[in-house]
Amino acid sequence: MSEVAITRTEWLQVCKRSDLVANSGVCALVGDRQVALFFLPDQEPQLYAIDNWDPIANAGVIGRGLVAEIDGELTVASPLYKQHYRLNDGQCLEEEDIKLDSFPIAFEGDDVLIKIDQ
Amino acid sequence: MVKQKIVVIGNGMVGHHFLEQLANRPERELFDVLVFCAEPRPAYDRVHLSEYFGGRTADDLAMGKVEQYREWGYDLRLNDAAVNIDRDNKVVTSASGASEAYDHLILATGSYPFVPPIPGHEHEKCFVYRTLEDLDKIQAAAKQGKVGVVVGGGLLGLEAANALKQLGLEAHVVEFAPGLMSVQLDEGGSKLLRDKIEELGVTVHTSTATELIEEVDGGRLRMNFKGDKSLDTDLIVFSAGIRPEDSLAKSAGIELGQRGGIVIDNQCRTSDKNIFAIGECALFNNFIYGLVAPGYTMARTAVSLLCGEAAEFNGADMSTKLKLLGVDVGSIGDAHGRAEGSAAITFVDEQTGVYKRMITDSEGKKLRGAVLVGDAADYDTLLQYHLNDMDLPEHPEQLILPALDGAAPTLGADALPDTATICSCHNVSKGDIVGAVQGGCCSVGEVKDCTKAATGCGGCAALLKNVVDTELAALGVEVNNDLCPHFPYTRQEIFHMVQVEEIKTFDELLHKHGSGKGCEICKPTAASIFASLWNDHILEKPHVGLQDTNDTFMANMQKNGTYSVVPRIAGGEITPEKLIVLGEVAKKYDLYTKITGGQRIDLFGARLEELPEIWRELTDAGFETGHAYGKSLRTVKSCVGSTWCRFGVQDSVGMALTVENRYKGLRSPHKIKMAVSGCTRECAEAQSKDIGVIATENGWNLYVCGNGGMRPRHADLFATDLDDVTLIKYIDRVLMFYVRTADKLQRTSVWLENLEGGLDYLREVVIEDKLGIGEELERQMGNVVGTYQCEWKTAINDPEMLKRFRQFVNTDEKDEKIVFVEERQQRRPATEEEIVKIAEPA
Ligand SMILES: Cc1cc2nc3c(=O)[nH]c(=O)nc-3n(C[C@H](O)[C@H](O)[C@H](O)COP(=O)(O)OP(=O)(O)OC[C@H]3O[C@@H](n4cnc5c(N)ncnc54)[C@H](O)[C@@H]3O)c2cc1C
Ligand code: SF4
Ligand code: SF4
Secondary structure, eight states: OHHHHHHHHHEEEEEEGGGSOBTEEEEEEETTEEEEEEEOTTSSSOEEEEEOEETTTTEEOGGGSEEEEETTEEEEEOTTTOOEEETTTOBBSSOTTOBOOEEOEEEETTEEEEEOOO | OOOEEEEEEOOSHHHHHHHHHHHTSGGGGGEEEEEEOOSSSOOBOGGGGGGGTTTOOHHHHBSSOHHHHHHTTOEEETTOOEEEEETTTTEEEETTOOEEEOSEEEEOOOEEEOOOOOTTTTSTTEEEOSSHHHHHHHHHHHHTOSEEEEEOOSHHHHHHHHHHHHTTOEEEEEOSSSSTTTTTOOHHHHHHHHHHHHHTTOEEEOSOOEEEEEEEGGGEEEEEETTSOEEEESEEEEOSOEEEOOHHHHHTTOOBOTTSOEEOOTTSBOSSTTEEEOGGGEEETTEEOOSHHHHHHHHHHHHHHHTTOOOOOOOOOOOEEEEETTEEEEEEESTTOOSTTEEEEEEEETTTTEEEEEEEETTSOSEEEEEEESOOTTHHHHHHHHHTTOOOOSSGGGGTSOOTTSOOOOOOGGGSOTTOEEETTTTEEHHHHHHHHHTTOOSHHHHHHHHOTTSSSOTTHHHHHHHHHHHHHHTTOOOOOOSBTTBOSOHHHHHHHHHHTTOOSHHHHHHHHOOSSOOTTHHHHHHHHHHHHTOOOTTSGGGGGGSOHHHHTTSEEOTTSOEEEOBOOGGGOOOHHHHHHHHHHHHHTTOEEEEOTTSOEEEEEEOGGGHHHHHHHHHHTTOOBOOTTSSBEEEEEEOOGGGTOTTOOSOHHHHHHHHHHHHTTOBOSSOEEEEEESSTTOTTOGGGSSEEEEEETTEEEEEESOBOSSSOBOOEEEEEEEOHHHHHHHHHHHHHHHHHHOOTTOOHHHHHHHSTTHHHHHHHHHTSOTTSOHHHHHHHHHHHHHTOOOHHHHHHTOHHHHGGGOSBTTBOOOOTTOOEEEETTEEEEOOHHHHHHHHSOO
16 A cells, blocks of 8 residues: 555656657646656657756757657757757767756556656 | 059959959058059959840949959059050059059950951941940840841850840841851861851851941941842941950050060060060960950969969960850860871761861870860860870770760769869869868868859869769768768658658658658658648648747747747738737737848747737738748748839739749748849849849849858849749749759759759750659649648647647646846847846845
8 A cells, every 4th residue: 555655656647648749749847847758659668758948058948849869869959059868868969068857757547657856 | 561553454354353363362462553444344244245135234244343342452443544654654644644653564455356447337336246335235226126247257256146136136147257166166067056056047148258338228237248249237246356455555665466465475474574464465475365264364373473473374275165056065275187197086966966076196195176066065074185185095986976875984083183174264273172172171062162163154063073072982981962861862862752652751751761760850851841742731740740849839939949920921011900910919929029131020039838829819810821930932022113113114012922922831941032123123132032033124034043141142044034924934843843852951042053054954944844844843833832721820720739839738837937128128038147137036
């Protein structure tokens, strides 16, 4: 009984499966944190969550970027200045010392769950 | 520092080249420079003079601009001829009475047309063909006539005959000698040229000497020829050769040649060491060089010497390649085989009208000369053999015979020595080009920018590409035109596959022809191709993840993550009612409002979630999307034209509306801009657009492939005096051909520059329908036009599409990180410092 309760508190339900857009990104607000969520139905894993704030452009736009495969790695290209951020860990491919926060994310039925330290 | 003074007499093409070369050197600072120019305007491109009749203006032909000379610090005296040189005191006097001392004097007085002293030659209907003013006069006279005669069947005479034909006259050429272009062509070539030209409707009279020109009834002219024949005409143009303009030098006691021309040595100095002569007034080795390239070489020699460098002029090659009345003609070296021990190889195809002849030494080892008429494709290769004195291949005849298996033995770039001149206009050798490639230039475009090769007459473009590609390959640089790592094809190839295999989705395309998962290059490219071919809505499911963010949200993202809203205002025409709606919407959503260069109104600062509401209000008022976010037609700028403007000759707004409403929504490799002007005053700046239309008395002139921006390019005149239907037809074809064949993100300007065969080829495809795809292109365009939908109108009525326009999927809160401040009574994004300040508690 207690075990299930603990998992539920760590994982936060952010939205429904139907709120996502296949092969693209959306943005969710978790606390006061903007998180970009990507849903790639044909990939494994299918879900990715990274910070929505683009520190180079200084704007919350990552969720609106285009998903691009660069040298075999899945990334999102920032819509403003086109740097690539790795979807699974937020690493910027062009600037070594820039890395966005990334968060565990998963489906539970139709719910989308995310794990964020607040 | 006391500067030395250079005085230049004559501001023609060569005088200008001298001044331009000097201006680009550091030594420029050592001199004061003064220029006497007898013509009312600074130097213009005489080589392309005939295009003045084709619609190019004096401005288009200008080489030296008054402002440019001012910038260079030159003292330019227009309309003021030098009339005397006092060599003892080193002073030049001019017609206006100015006296100017010089340390160095440059004579660049050019030449004047020779008019044979036939009785009657002074008649007011007799003209020459050398200056813009000459052409104005000919044009005026042609308006009232039906027939025009050119005296002289040389290169210039035939060009003049073509001009008369273009002016709508029945054209004749009268030549004293037995053949046309006897300087450049041998008998066979000359005969074939004559046949071809007569086929085109120009009557040629050879071996014909004019004895008298008299006025007959009605003010027409009668030319009486030797042997009782005569010809009645409305005007006569003399083109019987040129004479060096050496009178000034003569009266100053400078040495002239026996038959005129200012004698120069191999430093281009005259008999007075302080005086140089360059260009068509100069006589070197008893020879006047009547072409511009040798004149340029003389100019560069003089500049180098003045700057203290060693330089020599050692004569120049007079080989030429040109199109005369649409017939390709080439002449290389000793075309007549006059030198002793010459052997000839001739190929004649009377069926297609091709004549080619090579002159070799007696062993067939070296090429001494060549004549090509009807097909000059072998010119580049032959010229390189000749100029570089290279050994001919074992079977030299193969160089001019039609290749049976399609493998014409073109000369590989490898075989050329480094000293081989590739571009003679700008004197660029193979070594220079190889150097540029080794120095980091990776494309023909970059090499052009850095060496200027192929930026003159452009005749060397194909050879240049060959040299660049070979050198790149030698350096191990793969000449890679692949779209991206996921598709080993060019955009053109992908377009073709999508079309032929009727591929409708990215997944299908990737599965069939690509690899991996796609990226921000191939996805939008594919989306654009699908849109060009099938015109689905960009937000339909399979296309959603393919679009750049601006296409996804049908608005342009600005630096703080908000968007601009740009409704279409076709032709820049807007009713007061609609203007008020724009104002009201802008006020309601507090949008920063600005009028753009494309005659539209942009509204900035809309939040993602506000876009659908804003567009609902705009579409309700009758606005459509302006596609400012897409690689597609942006705006068609126009002036008010004949409706309001006293100069206008056609309804330019009406045409702009037709054009904009036709092509709105067309997806293309890059953005497209257009403009329509109501007369040649060109208030809409059509010549800086991808498609430019300028009204004429008789219809419309069409200009193509210009652009402004980072690398501006003047549009090229494509066709003249078109009626409405033909204009639209040509634009349809040009645009669709561009959409089909351009590379990713290639603007029309770069596309045209890279199109093999250039503007001529584009004309062949569009006007002559050489590829037989004209109607197909029109059909494709018709399909795009027929399936147009306002993307916003569709989107706001589709809840599924609207889902994307939520700032957060889990709450209706706004993005608190977007901060505005006020400036000049409007909002703008706050700067970082301002945001920090605002966040600090007061
Ligand atoms: C219709 C046409 C087509 C041609 N096509 C080609 C071609 O395809 N290829 C090619 O290589 N060449 C061609 N040419 C030839 C080419 O134009 C000339 O070789 C070139 O213009 C020579 O330049 P220049 O400066 O020596 O002489 P010009 O261009 O004649 O300039 C001399 C200038 O000096 C001025 N001047 C003379 N005396 C005085 C004075 N006392 N004081 C002040 N100014 C003075 C004249 O008014 C003139 O403006 C063509 C020429 C014509 C007319
Ligand atoms: S730029 Fe040029 S060689 Fe180059 S084309 Fe001119 S002459 Fe010919
Ligand atoms: S281009 Fe001609 S018609 Fe149009 S505004 Fe200018 S002057 Fe008038």
